[in-house]
Amino acid sequence: MSERLTIIGVGLIGGSFALALKAAGYPGEIVGCGRREAALRRAVDLGAIDRWSTDCAAAVAGADIVFLAVPMLAMRPLLEQLADALPREAIVTDAGSSKGSFVRDAAVLGNPRRVVPGHPIAGTERSGVEAAFATLFVEHRVILTPTRETGEEAVRRVTQLWEMTGAIVETTDVATHDRLLAATSHLPHLLAFGLVATLADMREQDDIFRYAAGGFRDFTRIASSDPLMWRDVCIANRDAVLEVLVRYQVDLQQLTELVRQSDGDGLLALFQRAKRARDAHLGDPGSDGR
Amino acid sequence: MSERLTIIGVGLIGGSFALALKAAGYPGEIVGCGRREAALRRAVDLGAIDRWSTDCAAAVAGADIVFLAVPMLAMRPLLEQLADALPREAIVTDAGSSKGSFVRDAAVLGNPRRVVPGHPIAGTERSGVEAAFATLFVEHRVILTPTRETGEEAVRRVTQLWEMTGAIVETTDVATHDRLLAATSHLPHLLAFGLVATLADMREQDDIFRYAAGGFRDFTRIASSDPLMWRDVCIANRDAVLEVLVRYQVDLQQLTELVRQSDGDGLLALFQRAKRARDAHLGDPGSDGR
Numbered sequence: 001m002s003e004r005l006t007i008i009g010v011g012l013i014g015g016s017f018a019l020a021l022k023a024a025g026y027p028g029e030i031v032g033c034g035r036r037e038a039a040l041r042r043a044v045d046l047g048a049i050d051r052w053s054t055d056c057a058a059a060v061a062g063a064d065i066v067f068l069a070v071p072m073l074a075m076r077p078l079l080e081q082l083a084d085a086l087p088r089e090a091i092v093t094d095a096g097s098s099k100g101s102f103v104r105d106a107a108v109l110g111n112p113r114r115v116v117p118g119h120p121i122a123g124t125e126r127s128g129v130e131a132a133f134a135t136l137f138v139e140h141r142v143i144l145t146p147t148r149e150t151g152e153e154a155v156r157r158v159t160q161l162w163e164m165t166g167a168i169v170e171t172t173d174v175a176t177h178d179r180l181l182a183a184t185s186h187l188p189h190l191l192a193f194g195l196v197a198t199l200a201d202m203r204e205q206d207d208i209f210r211y212a213a214g215g216f217r218d219f220t221r222i223a224s225s226d227p228l229m230w231r232d233v234c235i236a237n238r239d240a241v242l243e244v245l246v247r248y249q250v251d252l253q254q255l256t257e258l259v260r261q262s263d264g265d266g267l268l269a270l271f272q273r274a275k276r277a278r279d280a281h282l283g284d285p286g287s288d289g290r
Numbered sequence: 291m292s293e294r295l296t297i298i299g300v301g302l303i304g305g306s307f308a309l310a311l312k313a314a315g316y317p318g319e320i321v322g323c324g325r326r327e328a329a330l331r332r333a334v335d336l337g338a339i340d341r342w343s344t345d346c347a348a349a350v351a352g353a354d355i356v357f358l359a360v361p362m363l364a365m366r367p368l369l370e371q372l373a374d375a376l377p378r379e380a381i382v383t384d385a386g387s388s389k390g391s392f393v394r395d396a397a398v399l400g401n402p403r404r405v406v407p408g409h410p411i412a413g414t415e416r417s418g419v420e421a422a423f424a425t426l427f428v429e430h431r432v433i434l435t436p437t438r439e440t441g442e443e444a445v446r447r448v449t450q451l452w453e454m455t456g457a458i459v460e461t462t463d464v465a466t467h468d469r470l471l472a473a474t475s476h477l478p479h480l481l482a483f484g485l486v487a488t489l490a491d492m493r494e495q496d497d498i499f500r501y502a503a504g505g506f507r508d509f510t511r512i513a514s515s516d517p518l519m520w521r522d523v524c525i526a527n528r529d530a531v532l533e534v535l536v537r538y539q540v541d542l543q544q545l546t547e548l549v550r551q552s553d554g555d556g557l558l559a560l561f562q563r564a565k566r567a568r569d570a571h572l573g574d575p576g577s578d579g580r
Contacts, residue, residue: 073554121503134565139500176494184502187485190510190545191481193564198534198541199473200567204466209571211431213411214473215512216572219478222505223568235552243489245546249539251488253478256535262361262525271517274483277490278513281499282506 003028003163003281006063008056008078012123012158013095014069015132016047020165032160033059033234043129061252065157068094071229072236076105083108091154093118097181098237099145099174112149116158119143119177120167121185125224138166163193182240187248190241192223292319295451298346298355298368300333302413303385304359305422307541308338310455313424316556323349325508333419347375355447361519361525366395381444383408387471389435389464402439406448409433409467410457412474415514428456435464472530475534477538479520480531556565 003022007014010032018030032040032049033056040052053059060066060082070078076094086092092109093116096102120138126130142162145157158170172180198210204205234241258266295311297304308320322330322339323346330342341351350356350372360368365386376382378460382399383406386392396405412430414421432452436445449459464469489498524531548556 008496009523011442020422025530038455058447121501123503123505125505140503143501172497176497180494180498180501183492183498184506188485188506190549191485191542192509193561194542194545195478195481195538196564196568198538200563201541202473204470206571207328207462207466207569208470208473209567211411212572213413213430215415215515216478217411217476218508218511219482220568220572221508221563223563223564224573225505229560230561231554231557233555234549235554238549238552242549245542245549248485248488248544249542251491252481252484252539252542255484256539258534259480259528259532259535262528263519264525267521267524271513271520273485273490274486274490274513275515275517277495277499278486278510281496282502282510283514 004031004062004270005032005065006031006060006069007049007067007069008033008059009068009070009074010040010049010052010129011069012127012129012131012136013120014067015043015046015048015118015129016136017067017069017095018043019046019134019166020137021130021161021276022047024166026164028064031063039129045171046127046129046132047126048132056081060086060090063087065091066159068092068096070103072096072232074232075102075107075236079108083110089281090114091116091157093158095120096236097185097268098232101103101236102175102241103145103147112147113151113279115147116150116154117145117147117174118162119145119181120162123169125221127226127229135166137162140167142169143177144169144171144196145177146171147174167218178237178240178262179216179243182237183244186233186237186241187244188228189225190234190245191248192220193230195229196220196223210217272289293354294321294347294352295355295357296323297317297320297357297359298323298349299360299364300330300339300342300419301359302417302419302421302426303410305333305336305338305419306424306426307357307385307455308333309336309422309424309461310427310559313358313488314454314456316444316454317480320356321349321353324366329419336419337420338419338422346371350375350377350380353359353380355381355383355451358382358386360390362386362391362522364522365392365526366398369398371397373400374402380404381406381447383448385410386526387475387523389467390530391463393435393437393524401443402437404444405437406440406444407435407437407463407464408452409435409471410452411458415511417519424457427452431456432455432459433467434461435467436460437464461475465470468527468530469533470526473534476523476527476531477517477534479512479533480524481538483517486510487515538572
């Protein structure tokens with residue numbers, strides 16, 4: 001008997017997950033679930049899912065694995081709805097950016113052995129199934145954060161699925177994930193949204209954006225991301241986001257003092273330290289900026 | 291008699307300016323000047339310049355136009371050296387990111403009619419003549435900021451040169467330029483350098499950079515820029531940088547409060563406003579993030 005996978009939330013992530021599995025020859029049936037029929041029909045047309053329902057209880061009937069790719073604040077009401085409908089042995093995993101909140105929300109299922117919190121470190125600033133593509137996860141990390149209660153077999157099966165998409169699966173604990181992602185993903189999104197909002201409020205805003213160069217375009221690309229998704233992330237991962245946000249502001253205050261005092265040595269040392277760290281860890285050897 | 295152009299500072303900008311002019315069939319001689327002989331020899335090999343000198347007085351002898359593409363804090367000592375050596379009718383222009391400081395520094399020449407402050411809104415995070423390429427300025431804006439004393443003929447000739455490189459030339463006043471560039475370029479560089487430095491100081495820094503996705507890579511690309519150039523920009527354009535830096539911090543403090551209070555409506559409104567502004571002004575229609 002081949003497996004049945006239900007994907008709830010067939011957008012950029014859910015849609016790409018489905019497309020990647022199909023491309024890799026996933027032998028089971030993929031059922032899509034979401035609120036917008038048009039998007040689900042489009043997901044069928046794109047070959048991502050085999051069939052769909054807008055009723056999540058119907059969508060998970062007979063499912064072996066349920067993959068949740070909805071905004072973080074939609075998780076709790078969704079999981080409450082699923083609590084009764086979910087087949088007892090179904091594995092539940094997700095793609096959310098905040099793992100602590102997901103573990104708390106998933107407690108309503110009463111079956112923590114079958115819950116595998118997960119987060120693919122991949123995405124684009126676009127959203128919706130139209131933006132999905134089969135290679136989104138290739139050579140990208142997927143972080144699974146099993147708790148002490150999560151069953152090994154459940155982790156193994158979720159790992160297998162992700163590996164079919166070309167992703168590199170790693171595991172860490174919930175708190176480490178949330179702290180690291182707050183720093184590398186949630187904080188930069190806040191800073192970028194904040195910068196564009198600050199500039200949009202300035203009197204010369206038309207000129208400001210006209211004078212923006214490629215560096216600004218790159219720097220603010222993530223400010224074109226889905227506002228609703230990022231609102232949810234900020235609230236779901238609030239404590240870790242606040243911690244790094246406050247820390248960054250302290251550092252920014254020191255940086256401001258260096259500028260105020262025209263402290264060239266201090267500025268140079270800071271910029272060199274940053275450049276060294278970035279070049280060492282994230283150099284773009286193939287990028288020539290053209 | 292064909293024109294003689296002297297480029298002082300044959301790095302990414304000076305080298306690309308020379309390569310672009312050569313590619314466009316510039317009929318004059320291009321003389322390079324810098325401190326490192328190896329780089330100047332390389333610039334000859336790359337076809338950017340015809341000959342070179344490490345002595346700036348020798349390099350500007352007989353020059354019709356002198357193009358300065360050195361870090362901002364190198365401008366004043368350079369201009370002091372040039373004051374006696376410069377041919378009386380030579381036009382002096384520059385490519386610096388801060389125009390107020392350049393105008394002040396260039397006063398030592400005692401010939402403001404021939405000084406055309408300029409700034410190409412183009413660049414990459416790389417530096418040096420090895421990173422130069424002929425199309426760097428194509429369809430990029432070059433902002434000229436003539437003062438009331440600048441001569442029209444000088445502006446016209448500098449405009450012609452830039453247009454040969456494929457750039458779009460605009461003019462504005464010094465203060466507007468410095469304020470706009472502080473917002474769109476200098477501030478983002480500070481924020482990116484600052485973010486990478488903050489993360490590099492965190493205990494889990496190896497993991498942090500390992501978990502970074504494409505968004506973080508884009509966001510921090512400018513933190514791989516030349517630290518010395520950016521130290522100079524921050525100091526040269528200090529007042530305008532400080533103003534927008536302080537303003538940004540006030541806004542960031544408000545954003546932090548929204549997160550602290552889990553104010554979803556406030557966060558959503560801010561993110562939506564930012565996304566609308568960015569998509570309207572800087573949408574990447576061709577980008578699919580793949």
